[in-house]
Amino acid sequence: MKRIASLPSDEPARRLADIIHAIGLIEDYVRQAGGLDALMTVENAYHDAVERRLLIIAEAVTxxxxxxxxxxxxxxxRDIRQTGNVIRHNYDGVNDAVIRSILEQDLAPLRAACERLLKHFST
Incomplete structure (x- = not known):
């Protein structure tokens, strides 16, 4: 496997933009899967992609x-950081009800907060 170099960023604005971008991609994946019910019904590439984006969000928050x-x-x-730990370390036991709850209830307020924070750190 080829080694992937990452570009470290300590800039809060960049990390917040990454979170906002990840949320947008999650929304796209849900649409492309045919809605939340379709996404959550079976394991598929969209489901996997959503979990990956949740990991990115958790890492940025950390x-x-x-x-x-x-x-x-x-x-x-703290819960966001813990969600990342659960997905990372308990990958075979990720509770779909928790993922559904995050998608239905938590992403919109998180995006709004990150947009406010982005304005704060960009000035």
Whole structure:
């Protein structure tokens, strides 16, 4: 396997933009799968792609630790980080009900918070 080099970024604005982008891709995957019910019915490439984007969100939130929590205290930042740990370490036991709940209830407020934070860090 070829080694993949990553470009580290400590910029909060870049990480927030990554989260917003990942949320947009998740929304695209849900649409392309034929809706949330279709996405959650069977394991498929869209389902896998959603989990991958949730990992990216969790990793970005982890790297933003200490920089965002007090600015947006209503977002469950710790839970987001923990979701990444569950997907990473318990990949065969990821609860689809939890994923569904995240997609239905948590992404919109997270996007709104990240957009506000992005404005804050971009000025």
């Amino acid at each position: 790297k933003l630790r200490g920089q965002i929590e007090t600015l947006e205290p209503d977002i469950p930042w």
